[in-house]
Structure formats: C-alpha cells, structure tokens
Amino acid sequence: MNEIELLREWDADAPPLSDAARARARFRLHQAMQAPTAPVAVPGVGRRPLLRIAVAGVAAAAVTATVVVAQNTGEQAPRTQTVSATTVLRGAAAEALRTEKPVAPRDDQFIYTKEVIERRPVSGGPVKKWVDESWSSVDGSKKGYVSELGYKQWVPAFKPGQGTWPPTKWSELKELPTDPGKLTATLRDMGGKPDYGRPTRADEWPMVEIFLSGLLRHSVLPKGLRSAAFEALAAAPGVKVLPGRTEFNGHTALGVQYVIGPPGTSWKDGGRTLLFDAETYQYLGLRERATGKNTVYDQSQYVVASGVVDRVFQRP
Structure with a gap:
C-alpha cells in the first residue's frame, strides 16, 4: 500500500476540514514538498513510516502553522535553515485564517x-x-x-x-x-x-x-x-x-x-x-x-x- 492509498483511506468518515485547517494543511504540504527528497537517517525509524506520519498529519491538520526546518549536521542541536519569503507569507496567510474572528458590521457603525x-x-x-x-x-x-x-x-x-x-x-x-x-x-x-x-x-x-x-x-x-x-x-x-x-x-x-x-x-x-x-x-x-x-x-x-x-x- 502506498502513501496516496493511505491518505485516501485515512479517516474517510471524518467531517470536512474548516477553511483555516485546510489552509494550514496546504501550508504544511507545501513545506513537505520543498524539503529535500533524500532520506534522513533517524535511529530506529525508516523513511516510509515517517512519510506516512507526515501524510496523516497533513490530512488531520492537527498542527499549527509553525514549521522548523532542520538539517542533520551530526551536532546535538539541529541547525535551522533560513526560510523564504514565500514560506513566511503563506504561513501568515494560514495564521490569519486560523485566528480571524468573522464580523459583519452595520453600515451605521x-x-x-x-x-x-x-x-x-x-x-x-x-x-x-x-x-x-x-x-x-x-x-x-x-x-x-x-x-x-x-x-x-x-x-x-x-x-x-x-x-x-x-x-x-x-x-x-x-x-x-x-x-x-x-x-x-x-x-x-x-x-x-x-x-x-x-x-x-x-x-x-x-x-x-x-x-x-x-x-x-x-x-x-x-x-x-x-x-x-x-x-x-x-x-x-x-x-x-x-x-x-x-x-x-x-x-x-x-x-x-x-x-x-x-x-x-x-x-x-x-x-x-x-x-x-x-x-x-x-x-x-x-x-x-x-x-x-x-x-x-x-x-x-x-x-x-x-x-x-x-x-x-x-x-x-
């Protein structure tokens, strides 16, 4: 079974995502697409299980717009990469959807x-x-x-x-x-x-x-x-x-x-x-x-x- 099949079958009876959740999911998916495709060595965990977890996380949108991109440099603490303007602005778009409070003011207000x-x-x-x-x-x-x-x-x-x-x-x-x-x-x-x-x-x-x-x-x-x-x-x-x-x-x-x-x-x-x-x-x-x-x-x-x-x- 590949990751696309997992995504199709994952919690198919769940209610549709909200606009804010969908925006955050799209943002995280964009981040995953921009990440290096080479496998990252993580002790005790293979690449495919990690990918499945990431796919399920995108589908659930159970995370915030916060993204930390780390490089495995062999040091104890990861070194973060500089994010692009596109990443920041799309993250801001997702955060705006998440936090906005819909209003409908009257003309006389x-x-x-x-x-x-x-x-x-x-x-x-x-x-x-x-x-x-x-x-x-x-x-x-x-x-x-x-x-x-x-x-x-x-x-x-x-x-x-x-x-x-x-x-x-x-x-x-x-x-x-x-x-x-x-x-x-x-x-x-x-x-x-x-x-x-x-x-x-x-x-x-x-x-x-x-x-x-x-x-x-x-x-x-x-x-x-x-x-x-x-x-x-x-x-x-x-x-x-x-x-x-x-x-x-x-x-x-x-x-x-x-x-x-x-x-x-x-x-x-x-x-x-x-x-x-x-x-x-x-x-x-x-x-x-x-x-x-x-x-x-x-x-x-x-x-x-x-x-x-x-x-x-x-x-x-």
Whole structure:
C-alpha cells in the first residue's frame, strides 16, 4: 500500500476540514514538498513510516502553522535553515485564517483601531511613542475621528461618488475577491473591470504591493481577505526575508521586505519591512524609515486593539 492509498483511506468518515485547517494543511504540504527528497537517517525509524506520519498529519491538520526546518549536521542541536519569503507569507496567510474572528458590521457603525507608533532617531537619541486611536465610518457616510502621531482631527464623510483605493467602505471590501490571483488583478486594475487572464507586468507590481500592504493596515477585514493579501504578496517578485531576526513588540520577528518604487528595486537601509512572529508567522506590524523636522527615524507601528463600535469615542 502506498502513501496516496493511505491518505485516501485515512479517516474517510471524518467531517470536512474548516477553511483555516485546510489552509494550514496546504501550508504544511507545501513545506513537505520543498524539503529535500533524500532520506534522513533517524535511529530506529525508516523513511516510509515517517512519510506516512507526515501524510496523516497533513490530512488531520492537527498542527499549527509553525514549521522548523532542520538539517542533520551530526551536532546535538539541529541547525535551522533560513526560510523564504514565500514560506513566511503563506504561513501568515494560514495564521490569519486560523485566528480571524468573522464580523459583519452595520453600515451605521464604526471600525475602531488602537495603534502604537514609535520613532527612534537613526543618529541616536530618545524614542518617541504615540498611542493613536481612530474611528472610521463603516460605509463612509458619517464623520470619523483619526489620530496620527498624536495629531487628532475629524474626518468628513464621503461625498456621493467619493472613495479610496484600496477601498475602506465595508460594502466595497466585501466585494474584493479572496482568491489571491484575482485579488492582485482587482487591485491592479483599480476599480475597473479586472482582467483576470492578463499577467501583472513587472512595472505594475510595486503599486500592487502598496495596495496589498494598504489592505493589511485595516484592523478589521471581511473573512478571508487578510489571508488572501498575504498569499498575493507571496507571489510578488522581489519579496525577500531580511537576514537575521529582530525583537518587535515582545516577539522574535522575521522581516519581509517587498519591491516598491522603480521596477527591480526595493527599499533598503531601513525601508518598509513587514514583521512576522518567527514561530507562528503571525503578522505583527511594520517598520520603515520616516523623516520629520530634518531628522531621520526608524519608525515602528503595530495595532494593539480593534473592533466594531456604535459611535465615535466608544471602545470595544
């Protein structure tokens, strides 16, 4: 009996997998496919039993998105390989599906976001920190209230025909596809009828990546959309994991940098970087360079609370 037959027969009467479980299983299967095919010497265990255990684990999806890739170097502790940007972003997609809480806000409600922004001068000096709270109208028909770097202001309601891209109105966010390829095409074509059959050109990807990261700035999104944005970024050319790990908001983090600007270039020396937990690949926030009052800063920002509320100044 081969492994495919085992997979077909394994717990055939079990209920279907949830979307999150299926995403984690697909992610683990992708990892297994990328692993070296040569057998790994493990005392007392043959290669086929190990493979059968891995197949059953994929079918059951009874594991988290955490993956540690180890090499048998003969040392007591395994040496971990550097993961790819695709691995991190697909892991983040699976983790987003696993942890998201489906919401259905009414048009007359508000999306609440509490975000922390920290700035550290590149040349050295004290860190400045802001805790910003914002309330955005779900359908854009009501005045919102926004704080950024401590500067607070009322935001007028949209006039008829007004909007933003990527959209901020919940009704328009719900219309965005959760298929990663279709999402890329929809954002690329900026509200027009998407041409799903046309490949995205190299000169279009930087703007698409800006739109995708713009979606990720939303603290609350329709079901499956955040995961789709991570999957779409995983397919973008030039996306890479920065060497080394860093500490971010109490987590050991991996940084992923993506193409932005002219084709074939990326932000370097402190450019915009998406940060993910090094074990779960949960999205943590971003870092980038910022300039203010003739000073260059390393700026970090991350969301600490979010939800749906009935009025401005109300908190979930």
